[in-house]
Amino acid sequence: AQSVTQPDIHITVSEGASLELRCNYSYGATPYLFWYVQSPGQGLQLLLKYFSGDTLVQGIKGFEAEFKRSQSSFNLRKPSVHWSDAAEYFCAVGAGFGNEKLTFGTGTRLTIIP
Amino acid sequence: GAVVSQHPSRVICKSGTSVKIECRSLDFQATTMFWYRQFPKQSLMLMATSNEGSKATYEQGVEKDKFLINHASLTLSTLTVTSAHPEDSSFYICSAREPNTDTQYFGPGTRLTVL
Numbered sequence: 001a002q003s004v005t006q007p008d009i010h011i012t013v014s015e016g017a018s019l020e021l022r023c024n025y026s027y028g029a030t031p032y033l034f035w036y037v038q039s040p041g042q043g044l045q046l047l048l049k050y051f052s053g054d055t056l057v058q059g060i061k062g063f064e065a066e067f068k069r070s071q072s073s074f075n076l077r078k079p080s081v082h083w084s085d086a087a088e089y090f091c092a093v094g095a096g097f098g099n100e101k102l103t104f105g106t107g108t109r110l111t112i113i114p
Numbered sequence: 115g116a117v118v119s120q121h122p123s124r125v126i127c128k129s130g131t132s133v134k135i136e137c138r139s140l141d142f143q144a145t146t147m148f149w150y151r152q153f154p155k156q157s158l159m160l161m162a163t164s165n166e167g168s169k170a171t172y173e174q175g176v177e178k179d180k181f182l183i184n185h186a187s188l189t190l191s192t193l194t195v196t197s198a199h200p201e202d203s204s205f206y207i208c209s210a211r212e213p214n215t216d217t218q219y220f221g222p223g224t225r226l227t228v229l
Contacts, residue, residue, distance in 0.1 A: 046217060090157065
């Protein structure tokens with residue numbers, strides 16, 4: 001069965017600083033990988049995804065993520081965070097028929113300090 | 115982009131009553147929708163996969179008689195929490211799989227509080 005680990009429960013960074021959120025996955029085949037962001041009391045918004053091809057993927061809001069098969073990782077990065085980036089971030093792996101079922105990590109809560 | 119709506123956004127009900135939550139894909143047709151449950155400060159747990167025109171597939175441990183799912187059209191899936199109890203209070207989120215991109219798009223969620 002597939003699994004996702006987000007080792008950092010809570011991260012605090014200063015506005016304007018760079019950000020990296022870690023994600024490790026376990027899946028027997030080539031995974032579909034996703035990063036979603038959730039603001040308090042809201043649903044999830046897709047930031048970016050990796051299916052195949054270029055291992056560095058660009059997403060919305062200036063985020064990017066790099067798929068590293070050798071490390072089973074899909075870390076999310078942003079060169080300069082904004083106060084509006086404060087939210088909960090979830091990494092997910094798609095598996096099953098048509099890669100439909102998503103398994104989520106436990107999430108990383110990002111706090112931005114001025 | 116792909117938009118998914120949920121209704122209601124918030125509902126409070128008495129113990130023993132049933133509550134229906136709607137999930138709609140607004141600008142695409144979704145043969146497959148998903149229902150998740152999220153406890154405070156926790157991740158999303160998949161409850162069931164809803165397939166248009168067929169029975170839903172429930173995850174292990176989810177009571178199918180308690181959480182009734184109907185996917186009557188390509189843009190609508192409903193989750194009915196039957197005989198709700200306080201322990202059913204939670205944040206319920208649906209998603210719809212956009213077939214052209216093989217990506218799930220999520221609704222804004224429904225906060226259910228059972229008194």
